[in-house]
Amino acid sequence: MPELKLRPVTPGKLNKPAWYRAHTAELGPDHRAGEGAASLVTSDVYLNGERIGSVTGSLKTNSTAREWVPDRLGAGLKQHGTARFNAVDALVRTHLTDLQQHPIAHLSTAA
Numbered sequence: 462m463p464e465l466k467l468r469p470v471t472p473g474k475l476n477k478p479a480w481y482r483a484h485t486a487e488l489g490p491d492h493r494a495g496e497g498a499a500s501l502v503t504s505d506v507y508l509n510g511e512r513i514g515s516v517t518g519s520l521k522t523n524s525t526a527r528e529w530v531p532d533r534l535g536a537g538l539k540q541h542g543t544a545r546f547n548a549v550d551a552l553v554r555t556h557l558t559d560l561q562q563h564p565i566a567h568l569s570t571a572a
Contacts, residue, residue, distance in 0.1 A: 465489055467507055470549050475542075478550050484509055486553055488545075502527065504545070506552050513556040516548040535559065 467487035472478070489505035489512075502518045518527035521543070528543040531552035538558065540551040 470546060472546050475546060480553055480557055486549055506549055508553055508556060514552045516545060516552060
């Protein structure tokens with residue numbers, strides 16, 4: 462079985478989130494569903510080498526940019542934009558909160 466070529470996830474000009482200092486997020490190969498530019502694009506997300514979910518990008522209305530969403534989003538967590546990194550960030554925060562490893566996981570969502 463060939464080894465996956467993973468690409469590092471970087472925030473670019475966005476602020477680096479707290480988890481970024483201690484964890485490495487990577488994207489697997491893109492998978493397209495459909496034909497042409499309007500197809501859905503899905504990328505698996507790996508955190509420290511473990512697959513934690515995926516993000517899917519669909520074309521925004523009247524635009525060539527994609528709007529990205531994670532395959533799951535934890536209760537009380539928000540995605541802070543539509544870029545691929547924002548979707549990966551929301552997925553990583555959801556995963557770390559589930560594991561009680563996110564820096565703010567101890568805070569109650571009801572507070």
